[in-house]
Amino acid sequence: MEDLGVSSDQQLLALSSLLSTQPEDDEDDEDCTQGGSRAGLGPGHIGPPARRDGAVPSVREKKNDKDIWSQEEVAEGSQHDDLADPRPQPEYDVLLKQSVGTEDLFLGLNRKDPSSMSCEAMLVRIKLPDTEAADVVLDVRERFLDLRTPRYKLGLHLPHPTHGHGGRAQFFGERGELEVTLLFNRPTDDVHNLL
Incomplete structure (x- = not known):
């Protein structure tokens, strides 16, 4: 039984030396080859040794x-964030809309399918409880929706580019909800209209 333990210790040391990219210290090797070294070896001994200065090597080093x-230091959309603003983000849903007629439903003449490529618009439902319509400030860009109220703020990156015109916003005071409908602006829309 003891011979199997020694050979497995030797195999672990051999595997560690194969996976290590830096030369190991002789002190570590002497500690591991001493009697009772089985307790001294573990998964942490495989691969390159840890830095002695206590710094943890990053998983993704800078390439240039x-x-x-x-990339980890810069958040996407950070130019729209105001870190000193304590207002919370409201709950919202993004739904894709498709206008379907009887010719699509029964005959399939317009070649529409349930995929998002056949959708023409996007509906963004934003829950704004205890908010008046006059308090809502809405700015919609091609790829970004910015909503500000006295109690909430929302900076939403849109999944598809939208037209700057033709959109519609409607506030429902009894539900405390704002619905923003935005038309897609995709280069393939003109091709689909010709077919």
Whole structure:
């Protein structure tokens, strides 16, 4: 039984030396080859040794030395965020809309299917309890929706580009909900209209 333990310790050391990219210290090798070394070896001994200065090596190192920030340091859409603003984000839903007639439903003449490529518009439902319609400030860009009220703020990156015109916003005071309908602006829309 003891011979199997020694050979497995030797195999673990051999595997560690194969996976290690830096030369190991002789002190670590001496500690592991001493009697009772089975308790000293574990999964942490496989691979390159940890840094002695206590710094944890990052999983994703910078690829270019001239980069100022790494990808993890810059959040997407951070130019629209105001970190000093304590207002919470309201609940919202994004739904895709499709206008379907009898020719689509029964005959399939317009070649529409249930996929998102056949949708013409997007409906964004935003729940704004205890809010008046006059308090809502809404700014819609091609790919971004910015909503501000005295109690809430929402900066929403849209999944598809939208037209700057032809959209519609409607506030329902009894439900405390704002519905924003935006028409898609896709380069393939003109091709689909010709068919």
